Amino acid sequence: MTEKLTLRDNAAVRWAALLLLALAMFCSYIFMDILSPIKDLMQSERGWDSLAFGTMQGSETFLNVFVFFLIFAGIILDKMGVRFTALLSGGVMLIGAVIKWYAVAEGFKGSGLEAWFTNNLNYIPGFDELGISPFYQGMPASAKLAAVGFMIFGCGVEMAGITVSRGIVKWFKGREIALAMGSEMALARLGVATCMIFSPFFAKLGGQVDVSRSVAFGVVLLMIALIMFIVYFFMDKKLDAQTGEAEEKDEPFKIKDIGKILSSGGFWLVALLCVLYYSAIFPFQKYAVNMLQCNLSFTPPAEGSFWAGNTVTIIQYCIMLVVAATAFAFNFTSKKSLKTLLLTISVIGLVVFCYMGYMRQSAETIFAVFPLLAVGITPILGKVVDNKGKAASMLMFGSILLIVCHLTFAFILPLFKDSAIGGVLIAYVTILILGASFSLVPASLWPSVPKLVDQKVIGSAYALIFWIQNIGLWLFPLLIGKVLDNTNPQVVNDLKNHVITPEQAAVSYNYTWPLVMLACLGVAALIIGIILKRVDKVKGLGLELPNVQQ
Numbered sequence: 001m002t003e004k005l006t007l008r009d010n011a012a013v014r015w016a017a018l019l020l021l022a023l024a025m026f027c028s029y030i031f032m033d034i035l036s037p038i039k040d041l042m043q044s045e046r047g048w049d050s051l052a053f054g055t056m057q058g059s060e061t062f063l064n065v066f067v068f069f070l071i072f073a074g075i076i077l078d079k080m081g082v083r084f085t086a087l088l089s090g091g092v093m094l095i096g097a098v099i100k101w102y103a104v105a106e107g108f109k110g111s112g113l114e115a116w117f118t119n120n121l122n123y124i125p126g127f128d129e130l131g132i133s134p135f136y137q138g139m140p141a142s143a144k145l146a147a148v149g150f151m152i153f154g155c156g157v158e159m160a161g162i163t164v165s166r167g168i169v170k171w172f173k174g175r176e177i178a179l180a181m182g183s184e185m186a187l188a189r190l191g192v193a194t195c196m197i198f199s200p201f202f203a204k205l206g207g208q209v210d211v212s213r214s215v216a217f218g219v220v221l222l223m224i225a226l227i228m229f230i231v232y233f234f235m236d237k238k239l240d241a242q243t244g245e246a247e248e249k250d251e252p253f254k255i256k257d258i259g260k261i262l263s264s265g266g267f268w269l270v271a272l273l274c275v276l277y278y279s280a281i282f283p284f285q286k287y288a289v290n291m292l293q294c295n296l297s298f299t300p301p302a303e304g305s306f307w308a309g310n311t312v313t314i315i316q317y318c319i320m321l322v323v324a325a326t327a328f329a330f331n332f333t334s335k336k337s338l339k340t341l342l343l344t345i346s347v348i349g350l351v352v353f354c355y356m357g358y359m360r361q362s363a364e365t366i367f368a369v370f371p372l373l374a375v376g377i378t379p380i381l382g383k384v385v386d387n388k389g390k391a392a393s394m395l396m397f398g399s400i401l402l403i404v405c406h407l408t409f410a411f412i413l414p415l416f417k418d419s420a421i422g423g424v425l426i427a428y429v430t431i432l433i434l435g436a437s438f439s440l441v442p443a444s445l446w447p448s449v450p451k452l453v454d455q456k457v458i459g460s461a462y463a464l465i466f467w468i469q470n471i472g473l474w475l476f477p478l479l480i481g482k483v484l485d486n487t488n489p490q491v492v493n494d495l496k497n498h499v500i501t502p503e504q505a506a507v508s509y510n511y512t513w514p515l516v517m518l519a520c521l522g523v524a525a526l527i528i529g530i531i532l533k534r535v536d537k538v539k540g541l542g543l544e545l546p547n548v549q550q
C-alpha cells in the first residue's frame, strides 16, 4: 500500500514553510538589538546613561525569567499547537515593539504619560531588594516605558523562538532537520548584522538624528513577521488536514508530561550546556565592541572621505548578502565545480569585507564579521549533522574553540595594542574562530532536542531550555559589568573624581578577568559536553547518529 503524500513530502513546500518561519525570526532578531548600536545617540538624544540603557536592555528577559512566562509559553505551544502560538507570539512582539517605539518617539516628550512614568514605577517590592528590578528611581521616563515594551517583546520573541523550533521539527523530522534549523539560525544571525548596520543608518538618515526612526524600522519589520506567521498559519492548517495528525489532539498534552522532560538526564545535560555556552556568547556580544576599543588603537579615516561615509556601509552589507547567499547555495548543489565557485566567491567576499572593516578603523565594523561567518557556515554544519551525525562531538569542539577565543582575547590581543595591523589581524582571526564555534554549537544543539524528549512535549522542552538559558543571559551581562568595575578600580575612581572623561574611561578598561570568567563557562560547557557524549554512548540517545533516515 502506498502512503498518501502530504505537503511536507514536497521539498519546495517544506522549504517554503521554513522560509516563512525563518523570515519572521530574521525580523525579530533585528528588533531584539535595534538600540544596541545607537547607545551613544540614546544618551545624547534621550538622556539615557549607561545604567538606564543597560537596565532597559536587561528588561527583555525579565518576564520570561522571573514571571516564568517562557514556561507558560511552552505549555501554550504544546496545548494549542504551532500555528496558534506563532500568531500569538507575532502579535505580542508587535505590541511590545509599538510601545517601545512610542517611548522613544518625539510625541512622548512632554505628554501626560511621560509625567506619569517620571513619578511612578520607581520601585518593585521584592525585586528591588534583590537587585533585579527593571526600573529604578531617577530612570528616564522614556527608558521606563521602553523597558515595559521590551519585556513584552521579550515574551513574544522567545515564544516565537520555541514555536519556530517546534514548527521545524513538525515539517522536517526524519529529514534535513539540522540543515533547516541551521538555515533558520543563519537568517537570524543575518538579522543581527542587518540591525548593527541599519539601525545607526536610519537614526542619522538625512543628516538629522531621530532615534525613533530606527525603532520604527524594526516595527515595520515585525508587521512583516506577523504577515509571515499568518501565511504559515494556512500552510500548517493544510498540513494537519492532510495528515489528520494534529499531534495536539491525538495525544493531548498534560501538565504532568513536563515531569517526563525533567526526568531525562540527557535533557538536563543539553539544557546546562546551552546556558553555559550561550552565557559566554550573547552577553559577550554586548561588550565585544567595547572590548576591541579597549584593546586596539584606531586611527579613524578623515571626515568626508570614502571610508568614513555611508556608501561603504551599503557596500559592506551587499558583500555580506553575497557571502550569505553563496554559502547557503553551497548546500544545495552536488556539482563539484559549482561548489568550488561558490566557496571561492564566499571566501573572497569575506576577505574584502574584513579589509573594508580594517580601512574603516572602527571596532563595530571589525566585530560585524562575527555573525557573518555564522550566517555562512551554520547551514553547512547543519547538513553535516543531518548526514553524518556527530552532534555531541561538535558540541565539545565548539566549546573548545570558545575557550581558545576568550583566552586569546584576554591574554594575546592586549600584547598587540600598539601594532596597527597585528592587533586587527589577531582580532579578526579570533572573531572568525568564535563565529565558527557559534555555528558548531547551535547547529548541533537545537536539532538534538527532539531525540531526547517525546514529540508532544517538544514545545515545553524548548521552553524549559530557553528559560534556563535566559537566566544566564540575564545574569552574565550584569556579572561582566561588575567584574569589569571591580578589576579596574583606577578607571572607576578616576571617572568618579573627574580625572578622566566618560569617553576616556570607556576605552581604558582591562577586560582580562571578565574574559577569563567567560572562558571558564566554556570549560564547564566542555565538561558537560564530554559527559553528554559518554551518556549518549551508554544510553544510546542517538545524538551522534545522522538525522536523515536513509
Ligand SMILES: NCCCC[C@H](N)C(=O)NCC(=O)O
Pocket: 032, 158, 161, 185, 188, 278, 282, 442, 466, 469, 473
Ligand atoms: N538576546 C536574546 C537571544 C535569545 C536567543 C534564543 N533564546 C536562542 O537561543 N535562539 C537560538 C540562537 O542560537 O539564536
